[in-house]
Amino acid sequence: xxxxxxxxxxxxxxxxxxxxxxxxxxxxxxxxxxxxxxxxxxxxxxxxxxxxxxxxxxxxxxxxxxxxxxxxxxxxxxxxxxxxxxxxxxxxxxxxxxxxxxxxxxxxxxxxxxxxxxxxxxxxxxxxxxxxxxxxxxxxxxxxxxxxxxxxxxxxxxxxxxxxxxxxxxxxxxxxxxxxxxxxxxxxxxxxxxxxxxxxxxxxxxxxxxxxxxxxxxxxxxxxxxxxxxxxxxxxxxxxxxxxxxxxxxxxxxxxxxxxxxxxxxxxxxxxxxxxxxxxxxxxxxxxxxxxxxxxxxxxxxxxxxxxxxxxxxxxxxxxxxxxxxxxxxxxxxxxxxxxxxxxxxxxxxxxxxxxxxxxxxxxxxxxxxxxxxxxxxxxxxxxxxxxxxxxxxxxxxxxxxxxxxxxxxxxxxxxxxxxxxxxxxxxxxxxxxxxxxxxxxxxxxxxxxxxxxxxxxxxxxxxxxxxxxxxxxxxxxxxxxxxxxxxxxxxxxxxxxxxxxxxxxxxxxxxxxxxxxxxxxxxxxxxxxxxxxxxxxxxxxxxxxxxxxxxxxxxxxxxxxxxxxxxxxxxxxxxxxxxxxxxxxxxxxxxxxxxxxxxxxxxxxxxxxxxxxxxxxxxxxxxxxxxxxxxxxxxxxxxxxxxxxxxxxxxxxxxxxxxxxxxxxxxxxxxxxxxxxxxxxxxxxxxxxxxxxxxxxxxxxxxxxxxxxxxxxxxxxxxxxxxxxxxxxxxxxxxxxxxxxxxxxxxxxxxxxxxxxxxxxxxxxxxxxxxxxxxxxxxxxxxxxxxxxxxxxxxxxxxxxxxxxxxxxxxxxxxxxxxxxxxxxxxxxxxxxxxxxxxxxxxxxxxxxxxxxx
Numbered sequence: 001x002x003x004x005x006x007x008x009x010x011x012x013x014x015x016x017x018x019x020x021x022x023x024x025x026x027x028x029x030x031x032x033x034x035x036x037x038x039x040x041x042x043x044x045x046x047x048x049x050x051x052x053x054x055x056x057x058x059x060x061x062x063x064x065x066x067x068x069x070x071x072x073x074x075x076x077x078x079x080x081x082x083x084x085x086x087x088x089x090x091x092x093x094x095x096x097x098x099x100x101x102x103x104x105x106x107x108x109x110x111x112x113x114x115x116x117x118x119x120x121x122x123x124x125x126x127x128x129x130x131x132x133x134x135x136x137x138x139x140x141x142x143x144x145x146x147x148x149x150x151x152x153x154x155x156x157x158x159x160x161x162x163x164x165x166x167x168x169x170x171x172x173x174x175x176x177x178x179x180x181x182x183x184x185x186x187x188x189x190x191x192x193x194x195x196x197x198x199x200x201x202x203x204x205x206x207x208x209x210x211x212x213x214x215x216x217x218x219x220x221x222x223x224x225x226x227x228x229x230x231x232x233x234x235x236x237x238x239x240x241x242x243x244x245x246x247x248x249x250x251x252x253x254x255x256x257x258x259x260x261x262x263x264x265x266x267x268x269x270x271x272x273x274x275x276x277x278x279x280x281x282x283x284x285x286x287x288x289x290x291x292x293x294x295x296x297x298x299x300x301x302x303x304x305x306x307x308x309x310x311x312x313x314x315x316x317x318x319x320x321x322x323x324x325x326x327x328x329x330x331x332x333x334x335x336x337x338x339x340x341x342x343x344x345x346x347x348x349x350x351x352x353x354x355x356x357x358x359x360x361x362x363x364x365x366x367x368x369x370x371x372x373x374x375x376x377x378x379x380x381x382x383x384x385x386x387x388x389x390x391x392x393x394x395x396x397x398x399x400x401x402x403x404x405x406x407x408x409x410x411x412x413x414x415x416x417x418x419x420x421x422x423x424x425x426x427x428x429x430x431x432x433x434x435x436x437x438x439x440x441x442x443x444x445x446x447x448x449x450x451x452x453x454x455x456x457x458x459x460x461x462x463x464x465x466x467x468x469x470x471x472x473x474x475x476x477x478x479x480x481x482x483x484x485x486x487x488x489x490x491x492x493x494x495x496x497x498x499x500x501x502x503x504x505x506x507x508x509x510x511x512x513x514x515x516x517x518x519x520x521x522x523x524x525x526x527x528x529x530x531x532x533x534x535x536x537x538x539x540x541x542x543x544x545x546x547x548x549x550x551x552x553x554x555x556x557x558x559x560x561x562x563x564x565x566x567x568x569x570x571x572x573x574x575x576x577x578x579x580x581x582x583x584x585x586x587x588x589x590x591x592x593x594x595x596x597x598x599x600x601x602x603x604x605x606x607x608x609x610x611x612x613x614x615x616x617x618x619x620x621x622x623x624x625x626x627x628x629x630x631x632x633x634x635x636x637x638x639x640x641x642x643x644x645x646x647x648x649x650x651x652x653x654x655x656x657x658x659x660x661x662x663x664x665x666x667x668x669x670x671x672x673x674x675x676x677x678x679x680x681x682x683x684x685x686x687x688x689x690x691x692x693x694x695x696x697x698x699x700x701x702x703x704x705x706x707x708x709x710x711x712x713x714x715x716x717x718x719x720x721x722x723x724x725x726x727x728x729x730x731x732x733x734x735x736x737x738x739x740x741x742x743x744x745x746x747x748x749x750x751x752x753x754x755x756x757x758x759x760x761x762x763x764x765x766x767x768x769x770x771x772x773x774x775x776x777x778x779x780x781x782x783x784x785x786x787x788x789x790x791x792x793x794x795x796x797x798x799x800x801x802x803x804x805x806x807x808x809x810x811x812x813x814x815x816x817x818x819x820x821x822x823x824x825x826x827x828x829x830x831x832x833x834x835x836x837x838x839x840x841x842x843x844x845x846x847x848x849x850x851x852x853x854x855x
Contacts, residue, residue: 035084036122039092044085047075047121050108051082054117058082069107069349069369075121077108084119092123093160100162105398107369109350114364116349116400127165127218131157133226138212140194140228141325144202145235151181152194153319153329155282157214157224164217173211178230180212194228202232236274236324240266247332253308253339261291263299264330266320273323282317282329290314300332308338309373340378340427345371346435349400356442357409365391366403366437370423378427389417391439403437411441412478445483445524449475451532461539462508471534475520482523491531492517508540509582542587542636548644550578561647564626568614568650574603577610577644579632589635595643596629603628603648612646624650 035048051058056066061079068075076087096102102125108117134155142152159167170192172180177198182190192212208230215223243265251261268275279298281287291314292303298318314334321327351366372379383393383401390407403419417439424432451473458471477484493516503511514536521529554560562575581588592610597603599622604615612628628646633639 032118032120034120034122036124037086037090038124038126039090040126040128041086041090043087043089047084047086049082050077050084050119054108056082056110064110064112066108066110069109069116074104075106090123092125092162093129095123098160098162107349107398107400109367111350111352114350114352114367114402116367116396118398125162125165127161127216127220127222129160129165130222130224131159131167131214131216132224133157133212133214136226138226138228140230141233142196142200142230143233143236143324143326144200145237146196146200146326148196148199150196152196152327153282153317154192154194154212154228156191157226159214159216161216161218166216167214168217169215171213171215173213175208175210177208178210200232202234206232208232231325233325236270236322236326238269238274238322239326240268240277240320240322240328242266242318242320242328242330245330247330248335249332250335250337251302251306252337253306254341255302255306257302257304259302261300261302261334262332263297264318264320264332265298266328266330268322268326270322270324274326276323277320280319280321282319287314287316291316293318306336308336308375309342312336312338312375338375338378340374340425340429340431342373342378343431343433344381344423344425345433346383346421346423347371348435348437351437351439354442355405355409355439356444357411357446358444359405359409361405361407363405364402365405365439367396368401368403368421368435370399370401372423372425374425374427378425380426381423382426383421383423385419386422387420389419391417391419393421409441411443411480412447414441416440443480443483445479445522445526445528447477447479447483448528449477449486449520449522449530451475451518451520451530453532455533455535457535457537459537459539460506462506462541463543464505466504470536473518473532473534475530475532477520477522479522479524482525485523486520487523489519489521490516491519506538508538508584509544511538513537540584540587542583542634542638542640544582544587545640546579546581546590546632546634546642548577548579548632548642550576551644551646559645559647561649563653564614564618564648564650566618566650566652568618570614570616572614574612574614574648575646576612577605577630577632577646579610579642579644581634583634583636586635591633591635593631593633594628595631596627598623598626598628602626605630612648618650622650626650 033048033050033053037045037047051061051066056064058081061077061082066077066079068077072088074086074088074090076085077083078085090104092102095104102123104121104123106119106121108119109115110117138154140152142150157167157170159165167190170180170182170190172178172192172194177196177200179195179197181193181195183193184190194210210228210230211225212228213223213225215221247262247264249262264279266277266279268277278295279293280295281293290302290304290306292301293299294301298320300318313336316332316334317329318332319327319329346368347370348366348368352364355363355365370381370383372381381399383395385391385393390405390409391403392406394402394404396402403421418436419439420434420436422432422434424430452475453473456471456473460470464470473488475486475488477486493514495514516534516536518532518534519529520532521527551560551562564572564574568574577592579590579592581590590610591607592605593607594600594603594605601615602618602622603626604613605611605628606613610630610632612630626648628648630644630646631641632644633641
């Protein structure tokens, strides 16, 4: 299609390509769109409606990001209308030089989906360049003897336009001596020649001035003129002659400056100055910038580096002129041989911004193009990916390539790829270049969470505080964002749901183990999950004391009894203490210990079995009734314990054991037996003391009848003679440690007993402790007898009799009463008290009695 530049409205017409242009576009006619516009169009001019010609909707232009991929942006796309607009000045002469066909290829890139459209814009020439001559003045020296018909070559005019607008004809001003002909000398360019029509006569006219006009075929016609100044010289009848009319030379590019290219040779048959030849360029243009000519030798050398990519050939004319002014021309054609001196380039025109790991094989990822300024095999480029990646290159058209997926993508294994594309030409040696592009792979939820273990086993101690952490599980998900964010839940257990939620703290005795099914679930769409089992083992703590199963207590809470044959031998199994512990392990490892025993050596107790066996045979002095207090301890830290009381009766039959059980409702204890031994010892000591006192008094009375000997028993506490001072203890009973007081001086020693009547003794609970009452009465210091019979027995008789007896004391003594309940056991502290405050004091009185006697 071509848009008419004449009308402002977008009128369109079909353009028929010329037959000689068809081979240039035969490979793209089916897919390419061709526009034709004149050069030098104003910015913003409409080239054509690109959206309509490509079959795209205008409203899709923004979403598809329709754009032009080109090195220099001469055009732009109006996203609102879809028109292709001119965005910069287009000069056909700078783009295509003398090429008659000037086409700008455009690559139109559209995304979503990614595609490339090829559009060609043909730039038509306009007559914007007039022809011009390289020199404004041309000077010719022509000998007067030159015969008519001789031709003199002139330098051609130059016109940058092509086709009808290029140089078409020349016109020479009127002269009777000269005419103008035009010859095709240099590849289709018309070269004017001046023809001598009439012989010259230097003597008549030594110079001639002509005007040469060059005209193009434009409308209007553009022209250019130059002056030809002809000087008539003296005769020179032989012009120079070149060895060749046309020289052809092949020259490699990139030759260093100063390299010899060619040497032309011309000869002249004249002699002298008319045979001296000088050489010069007839065609300058850009030849003078690239090459230099030795005017004397005719050698041509390179002046600047020669680049095939700038020009593939050069054509020039060399003029040889002798001293007489006669000249000849030759043509030189330089073919530049291409060298592989340009590496190919890779240019990415579009790269997809999002590549998800679920992309199908063959998905277009990027679009790129290769450039190589060399020609032939040196410009043929192949692309490849050296590393092993799931991508491949698909050739498109016009050196375009697509980068597409060639396998499955997995972001978790490779989140991004650094793809390096290497472009290599076919030159010798080949040149290559690389271009890398980083492709980021987008995540999808294609990985379920994975627990670090398929199953977990944790140990939790019982009696854990509420809210304590019992275990920690972890699952990983290699996905990103919500796809990799994991939440945990309990989905099943081997307990009832209500029972599971009711366990604030665990009790090993009720629940020893349970199993949970844990689920890890990500937040993808759809969500993926994984399960793992968690087995919880509840560990035991020593929170339960042992419980005695046997012996059991009776209905009234009292301990039952076991009978033991009187003839039981050592090792006889009497009974067995049976206990259990609700704990487990060491916490339930029970040991049995004897705390108290009536006869410590009579029985043995198995440490682990709890078996009670006789350690020796029953002796005559052993009581028939025995009591064992057994402690059962567990192996916990700290240990817990329980006690059991064993009542054992030695009897050969149950009938024999019954009386013992009735007489002794309460079992004997070790303290009670110790108390019994203390009482017996106290009685013996008291008897010895009384006997000693009586013996001492009798011996004293026998030796002396002085009443002073009885001064020891006067009222008052061991005071000096004559003081008559006695302490007053009328407020109550003295402590037992003060019941006897002994004092002495240098003159006399007396032992006085404190006076204390039974009425002065405060009321006491005789069921709990024993009372010792000592009272002394002063009645003229005379001894008298008094017999007392009471349930409160006298002191001396209490020590020697269990039923009480009448006893006589001296008249200055009252009854010394020691009352002991018959059936009540004494506390341990009382036994020690009696021992310390009674026995010790009586021993002291015995010693004092002997001292009084000897004094």
